[in-house]
Amino acid sequence: MSKVVSVINLKGGVGKTTVTVALAEFLVVEHNLKVLVIDLDPQTNATVALIGEKEWGKRNKKGLTLFNLFKDHIDDTSTFDLEQSIVKKTSNLQGGLSNLHLLPSSLDFIQIQDRLINIGQTALMRPIDVLKKAVKDRLDDYDIVLIDCPPNLGIVTQNGLNISDSFLIPVIPNRLSTYGIPQILTSVKSFNRRTESNVQPLGVVISMFRSNVQNHTLTKNQLEAQAQEGKMPRIFKTIIPLASKVSDATDYELVGINTLKQKYGWSGSNSMEAFTNLTREFMQYVGL
Ligand SMILES: Nc1ncnc2c1ncn2[C@@H]1O[C@H](COP(=O)(O)OP(=O)(O)OP(=O)(O)O)[C@@H](O)[C@H]1O
Ligand SMILES: [Mg+2]
Known part of the structure; x- marks a missing residue:
């Protein structure tokens, strides 16, 4: 069974x-x-990070992105082709990784976000089921699906x-970035109730940590204390600098x-080690 986070x-x-x-x-x-x-963000950042702008542009022109899936839902068409849309070799590592696949997003998505909510009220399919219906039979081909x-x-x-x-919450350890965590937890609980789902918090990942910023250390300690008291999901031990x-x-x-x-490490920083450890911790928590 694939683990989806x-x-x-x-x-x-x-x-x-x-992350x-x-x-x-x-x-x-x-x-x-x-x-x-799966890049669900209309900003298309994960897509461009994994395949570059040029390849994204080509695929976007051919309608091979998640924009088409959601547009189909609005227009009652069926232009989205899952197999064609999944990019089967991505990343600039090792000349491309054939075990790292991508379902790309599109900047065009931005225009249809609001329409999605409205049309959802009257459509036969619930608007939250659009992605599920399209990918559910394909997910188990993967060990991990990251959204x-x-x-x-x-x-x-x-x-x-x-x-x-489950869901993972990256935060910068300062007041503004952590302020919304309780709201996220409440919203997902309410989502679970409404949809009879059971999506669980996997944990909070502290990112962009600066040990010389007092606020960062204070917030990190506060988060860890709150997690100890059960008021916060687990805080990953690994911290991304x-x-x-x-x-x-x-x-x-x-x-x-x-x-x-070459991509994450060297240069006197401990970022390479951090991602190695984060990945191990992540695997332990998802049960891999
Ligand atoms: N550990 C880090 N060290 C330095 N820069 C970082 C680190 N993590 C992320 N960044 C940079 O910070 C910016 C925001 O990061 P990222 O795009 O991953 O955030 P995001 O939460 O996905 O943002 P959005 O909400 O816009 O999607 C980017 O420019 C990214 O390169
Ligand atoms: Mg982003």
């Missing part, structure tokens, strides 16, 4: 996409697992939750990137 936060720019792409690459390269990344979500818990993210076993290598990692076009170390 949505990466969510109400807040933008907290490292959701970076999603890194986990996917480490799971494939260091653990030889088969991974599908990169937009920074909200709207209908598109709910489509991701609807096929997920703020590092220029990691910032560059989502740039597909960077030249000279062939190994995980």
